[in-house]
Amino acid sequence: MRIALFVTCVNDLLFPGTGIATVRLLERLGVEVEFPKAQTCCGQMQYNTGYPAQAGVLAEKFARDFGDCAAVVVPSGSCGAFIRDVHPRLTGTGAPPPVYELTEFLVDVLKVEDVGAYFPYPVAYHPTCHSSRLLRVGDRPLRLLRAVAGLELVELPGAQECCGFGGTFAVKNPDVSAAMGADKIAHAVESGARFLAAADNSCLMHLGGTATHQNSPIRTIHLAEILASTRDEVLV
């Protein structure tokens, strides 16, 4: 099995650990990973901020960069949803390669739930809005987490509520965004978790920044880093 990784611009620059974890995890599961080097950004920020023409330029570029690949894996729910739902409308090009968010690829294509991971901490999982409402990944992330050795999955109160990131919403409406983030962190603390996990680093950048700003004990972590952790190396 050979896939192309679309790491996303946010992960490439700010959260390389997530990209590295995704590669290690997939390679451990016997997947051959390629990284098309021309890749940059899917254009979601431009589109959602009101610049569809700019997003179109990047959607066209994505189609050129990944058009020949058999399958694309994305460790981000919102980028995955944007590529799958909106790119076809922006480019009008032929059938794109199938694009999978990481947990979809693991559960639906590789048909694994126990990826052989070890992570000895209590974890709360935040189902990010675009992964649950647009991609409809459902309980795939939870099934993967439940199979992780040592991990105690704790219930996150108000899990379905948005964290308040919302792309440029975070700076265009900073007060509401911050209030939503603070509530999410409070719920994570209440859950008794040590780590708050999600499958989207843009949401986690907002939540992690909120947590450290408040000196909260909660730490944020991308799901891929938990799944890539083993008894030999826990990625925290």
Next chain:
Amino acid sequence: MTGTYLGMPAFPEAAKASTKDAQMRANLTRATHTIRDKRARAVEELDDWAQLREAGKQIKDHTLQHLDKYLIELEEKVVGAGGVVHWARNADEANRIVADLVHATGEREVVKVKSMATQEIGLNEALAAEGITAYETDLAELIVQLGKDLPSHILVPAIHKNRGEIRDIFAREMAAWGRAAPDDLTDEPTALAEAARLHLREKFLRAKVAVSGGNFMVAETGTIVVLESEGNGRMCLTLPETLISVVGIEKIVPTWRDLEVFLQLLPRSSTAERMNPYTTMWTGVTDGDGPREFHLVLLDNGRTRTLADEVGRQALRCIRCSACLNVCPVYERAGGHAYGSPYPGPIGAILTPQLGGIQGELEASLPYASSLCGACYEVCPVAIDIPEVLVHLRAQVAEQPGHRAEHAAMKAATWAMSHPAVYGAAQQAAVRTRKLQPRSLPLPIAKAWTDTRDLPEMPKRTFRQWWKETHK
């Protein structure tokens, strides 16, 4: 008159204040979570909810597509049944028509059934300017009117008030409007309801003219339909001699068979009831039964323009149920007043800018008043893709002159992202200067982030550097 409240600041400024109002936020959180949970249970009971939702969407789309035909059919049927139909292009025309109709009766006061259309056009204020007093008779609208307040929710206009605050308003203000509240008024819901009942009963028995809106208009018979839960509407719609209904032109359904779908969708979505408690339907006038005179004012006020927008027109499917407000995390924290019009929450964020145009500062800010989480679309009983319309409206706002700097920044970012060599160089510059980068930033847009959130720590190397080093 665009239906926004005079002097309201743009959404982010209004929300800055309301997010700090702990009492209001506690009231709102409690109320919205209660209604949202009840709605979820009421919807789960129906196995065919998804089909009902699709039917509601298709009936509305069909009707909007043939609005010209159905409006004429409706007019013929209303006139044939003894009613009078008036056409109002905008708020001013509608207010003028209603004021003239009231003047013609010689009355100086009217009772009102809760109505979004009359709030949209500012009818109460327009009537007051003509020396006519409009009495709101819906309990929550009464609280808002007595408190000299503004509604903050479509269905529950006083949702931002708790019962202690309501007691104080009743005790302080009722006497000036009619029957005073009892001296020993407590904050018990039954005591508050009884005080309102006695206060309103006077108005119902005295009123010669009533003003209502309408939830639906059935074209095939010219029947107007009002749904309410308190019985005040039934009083207003049957006791007075003259009834004036102001209804948006998009409220038509072609047939009674179509109405059946919405009589299932609306109660469960709004109040989480299986069946609506008081559903009043009337067709023109009938000898010896109800008002002697019936006037229907058909209101455009931006609806035709909205209909012309292929993406935005889905907002006209709205049946004003409020389900989107009750699940919206932004509404819950910003409160209804921040949206600056009688239409708050997600639906207001797409309706207000379309009805009034995006030129105003408030209207231009509303499409951004969402994190695009999609909870609104999920619960909408007529499947309005609110996030899609928000993004569509953002694109319209972004073409305005005020967005030149943002446009330039987006173009620059896209250009860099389109040229991997430039992008790679920019990335490397970012990681190389990581030790020099401040933890808080002075630019306004960066400060908006760093005031409440730390910036992520810049890593030592990018992903693609790692890839290059490890995968030859």
